[in-house]
Amino acid sequence: MLNNVRKKWISLGCWCLAAGLFVFSSSCDEEEDGVGEESGVITIKASHKGIMSGGTVMYTDSSTKVSQREWLFAGGIPETSSEPEVTVQYDSAGLFKAALRVTYTNGETELEEVTIRVVDGLTAGFSADQSSVIEYSYIQFSDTTIGKADEWLWEFEGGEPATSTERLPNVRYKNVGMYDVKLIVKQSGEIANTDTTLVSDYVQVVSAPSLDPEYEVDNENPVEYESVQFTDLTEGGAETYFWEFEGGEPATSTEANPTVLYQTSGTFEVKLRTTRTEPDRDETLVSDITVGLAPDITADFVANATSVPYGGEITFTEESSDNAQEWFWEFEGGTPSTSTERNPTVTYSTVGVYDVKLTVTRSEPSRETVVLKSDHVTITDPQPPVANFTSDYNKTLVFDAGGTVTFTDATTNDPTSYFWEFEGGTPATSTDMNPTVTYSSGGTFDVKLTATNSQGSNSKMLANYVVVASDGTVCDDSPANLIACGNYAGESDDLSGWRAATGSSFATDAISFTQMDHLGVSSAVVSSGAGSISYEMIEGNGLVIFTGSEFTVDTEADYTFTSDIYAETLGTTSGNMVVEIAIIPKGTNDSNLYRGWQAPADMKDQWATKSVTKTLPAGTYVVGYRLYGGHSKWHFDNLNVVKN
Structure with missing residues (x-):
């Protein structure tokens, strides 16, 4: 039923005398046609009470005695009209009023309204979690319809089920092929609606892969009495397994990943049969596995002593191969005389020389090995010590x-x-x-x-x-912050703190210290005390390092290295004689911190004190000399390093 609202107005006018009667009129002029005429009847007709969005409604005005009409269409296209018949389109959902105002020939005006319901339409649509599957696979379909559908009818060509009224059906496809999918959606209620979508060849079903039996093992080179873990690697969705293991324990298995023990060596057949029911597949793989001989066991032992006085004890420790399982010892002259302990302790009470024998065994597979060490133990008559x-x-x-x-x-x-x-x-x-x-x-x-x-x-x-040092310092006038100091006082020929080599690089040449025989002690050339360190350089270059007094730098600071140096010329000396003092980071022989002098007259054949100051980063250092020139002899004494 249309919701019509009717309203009526009487235009203001005046009373006029007409035919002897007073009548109300909009004008008091001369009497005109229509004066005293009754109003018409407003009548609106709408083609639909409700439509889908995008649809149209035809409005018809059948009113009588109309001199003027005005239409107003809320939410419609067009929005206004003066025609007696108008078609209006509604593009959005909602409740909309259509109003008609008519003016009758007698001047009266009347208004009538009609309400139209517009609802959204349906656009059928769907999607799936996959559209290309193998045989016997399921596809999950989803409704993607635009609009408020409340009924669904699916048609699945080639699927199980073939039809469905569920909104989200799950369908199985067993056979290879291309298949259509159709969806009909409906909206019930006052304004019913329906839409259909059909997608041809939407589903592609391909052949399921054939079973391809395969496996791997955790031990590719097993030996006797070792187990092998077989792991199934079959592709194609195997559902059952049947293994056959020639020579193995167990001989068969239905597990996917069985473990098999091989007790004997040889080459044995391995058979794996795999099956699948949907679609039906049955494939078998035949291969082999080679089991090797277990390695022989080895026997050996050591003793914490091989010579003790009588009454002493010796502990024996076996060092046989890891696969030994039992030990049997035989101790000639010992107590106990035999033992099955792995590492026994034996007492020897009689002076003599004795054998020791060890037999090691393994049960699976059976192996035995013997080691005999003749005259291995010497028991002595105790002797007094020799002090050193x-x-x-x-x-x-x-x-x-x-x-x-x-x-x-x-x-x-x-x-x-x-x-x-x-x-x-x-x-x-x-x-x-x-x-x-x-x-x-x-x-x-x-x-x-x-x-x-x-x-x-x-x-x-x-x-x-x-x-x-009797005066509390080693080197003359040493300051209180002395870091390292050394000289030779003539009390010993021990040169263990000095190193000498031929070459020009502390980083490489000094590693071998090849000229230790050129290093010595001189009592003839002395700066102080009873002697000096001397080094004879035959030819080329020489290196001398004093490792006996290394020093440590805790934080970066300036340090001064001072040394007495004597360049002794020999009859064969030729060319310049040059010495470089080096401060060397310990362990690297890096000589990038050095100072060089060409020997002046005050150093040739006489003592001269030389020094160099360097900024040293934290680390441990030793000092050295790098020498150049021909055949010559160098002397060093009273060296020290002082933190400035």
Whole structure:
């Protein structure tokens, strides 16, 4: 039913005398036609009560006695009209009013309204999670219709199901081919609507791949009594597996990834059958695996000692191959005489020379190996010790008071106790095996060691072994912030702190120190003390490094290196004699920090003090000399490094 609203107006006018009667009129002029005429009847007709957006409604005015009409179409095209019949288009959804105002021939005006419902239309559409699949695959369809559909009818050519009224159907395609998909959507209610979409060859179904049986193993070269893990690599969607393992345990398996033990060596067949039901496939792979012989076991052992006094103990440690499982020892002259322990301890009570035998076995596969070490153990009659010792004391470096020396026992014949005597040292005596001693006063001091065991005692004494600078400094006028210092006082021919080589590069040539025999001690050319370090350069270039007194730089600062140098000319000396002092980062032999001099008259055949100042970054350093010229002899003494 149209929602019509009718309103009526009477135009203002005046009363006039007509035919003897007073009548109301819009004019009091002479009587005209129509005066006293009744109004017409307004009548609107609309072709539809409701339409889809984009549709049209035809409006018809059938009113009588109309002298003028005015249409107003809210939301429509056109928006206004004065025609008795108008077709109006509505492009958007909503409730819209169409109003008609008519003016009758008697001057009266009347208004009528009609309400039209416009709803959105439907545009059918769909999508799928995939459109190309293999046989027996499922496709999930989704409705993408524009508009508010409430009914769906799908048609799936070649699919299962062939039709569906679900909004989101899941369809299976079993057979190869190209298939159409059709969707009909409906909207029910006061304004019914429907739309259809058909996509030809939307679904492509291709043949499922054939099964391709394949596998890999975790051990490609197994040996007897080793297990092999088989891992299925079949492509094509295998559903069942049946393995056959010739020579293996188990002989068959339905697991996808079985583990198989091979107890004997040889080449064995491996068969893998794979199946699939939809679509039906059945494929078999036949291959082989080679199992090798297990390696032989090896037998060996070591002892913590091979010579002990009678009554002593020896611990034996087996070093057989990892695949050994059992050990059987035989100890001639020992207690126990046999053992099945892996690493036994044996006591020997009688002097003599004895064999040791070890048999190692393995059960799977069976293997046995024997090692016999004849006369391996010597049991002695205990002897008294022979005392001896060494130390870290550098005889080329006379150190300041307050320095320390660590002594290391080197006594033979198994001493059981020690008694050290340190003249001028703290402590003055010690029973430690390897004591460390501090020397607080200058002087030259003896060191004595007495070593004892059950058979007696023995002593060794080295006179004047340690030399400590008596004035508290090593080099003359050394400042308080001395970093490193060295000279030769003539008390020993020990040159362990010095290195010599031929060449011109500390980075490469000095690595081998090939000219140690050219390095020595000179008592004839002395700057101070009783001697100096001397180096004879035959020809070419030479390198001398003092490693006995390395020094450490904690933070970057300026340091000055000072050395007494004597360039001794020989009868065969020719050409210039040049020396370069180098400060070398320890471990790199990098000589980029150096200062060179050509030997002037004050250095030739006489002592001269030379120095160089460099800015050194944090690190550990040693000092050295790089020498040029012909056959000559160089002497060095009283070297020190001072932080500025």
